[in-house]
Amino acid sequence: MPDPKVYLLDGGTLVIDESDVHWHINAGNPVRFPVYSVLIEHPDALILFDTGFDLDHVNKVLPFELPEQTPEQTIPAQLAKAGFTPEDVDIVVNSHFHFDHVGGNKYLTNAKTLVHKEELRHAKVPEPFERLGYSDLSFDHPGVNYTPVAGDFEIVPGVWLFETPGHTIGHYSLMVEMEQEKSMLFCGDAAYTRTTLEKEWIAGFHLDPTKSVEAIRRLNYLARTKNADLYPSHELEPYLGWKLAPEYYGGN
Numbered sequence: 001m002p003d004p005k006v007y008l009l010d011g012g013t014l015v016i017d018e019s020d021v022h023w024h025i026n027a028g029n030p031v032r033f034p035v036y037s038v039l040i041e042h043p044d045a046l047i048l049f050d051t052g053f054d055l056d057h058v059n060k061v062l063p064f065e066l067p068e069q070t071p072e073q074t075i076p077a078q079l080a081k082a083g084f085t086p087e088d089v090d091i092v093v094n095s096h097f098h099f100d101h102v103g104g105n106k107y108l109t110n111a112k113t114l115v116h117k118e119e120l121r122h123a124k125v126p127e128p129f130e131r132l133g134y135s136d137l138s139f140d141h142p143g144v145n146y147t148p149v150a151g152d153f154e155i156v157p158g159v160w161l162f163e164t165p166g167h168t169i170g171h172y173s174l175m176v177e178m179e180q181e182k183s184m185l186f187c188g189d190a191a192y193t194r195t196t197l198e199k200e201w202i203a204g205f206h207l208d209p210t211k212s213v214e215a216i217r218r219l220n221y222l223a224r225t226k227n228a229d230l231y232p233s234h235e236l237e238p239y240l241g242w243k244l245a246p247e248y249y250g251g252n
């Protein structure tokens with residue numbers, strides 16, 4: 001059986017302070033970073049991991065993050081680049097429910113939503129300092145079809161969710177196993193950058209700093225033992241070298 005095809009969908013960019021990227025480091029230095037989603041074309045299901053931000057929401061609620069997103073960088077337009085429509089997606093799963101990872105869920109009207117049960121509860125009753133993070137609840141629309149999960153979970157053969165809490169209470173990272181090339185481990189916001197992974201510098205945004213460090217160690221351990229490349233969530237420099245849809249990884 002060939003490896004699944006993995007498309008990286010470009011979702012535009014946002015700006016935050018460097019001390020939010022790496023806690024307590026270089027305060028006062030704004031950093032522009034990418035937001036992307038991962039589309040997995042697997043024989044058993046078409047799976048979308050994260051769905052980026054909604055431009056109108058960010059302009060309205062978090063305009064200080066200076067969002068940039070062209071019409072071509074929305075979820076429907078990015079899916080079209082890979083040859084799909086929003087109705088084709090079978091399963092959507094979000095690393096967590098912060099606004100920059102859920103903005104396109106509302107387009108996926110035929111998908112079931114795999115959800116970490118703690119994350120769903122917490123998004124609705126967040127701590128005060130998490131309210132902006134959880135400000136876009138459009139993923140929780142009346143027609144949504146949730147499948148709650150907890151713990152590590154194999155979605156379809158070879159596509160894994162690994163628990164990496166700390167940034168949020170029910171955070172998941174996702175791994176796509178490959179036979180013909182290296183497996184791909186998408187960190188989500190458990191690791192914004194390569195420096196996060198190398199120096200164990202957690203993000204300024206977090207629920208639990210100790211668990212955040214443990215999550216970084218878990219990602220590095222998984223990469224080593226599963227022969228996987230790590231893909232951090234929000235760093236421009238490596239991102240610019242990655243293949244973006246319509247190009248893809250795997251498929252051989």
Ligand SMILES: [Zn+2]
Pocket residue numbers: 098100101189233234
């Ligand atoms: Zn994020």
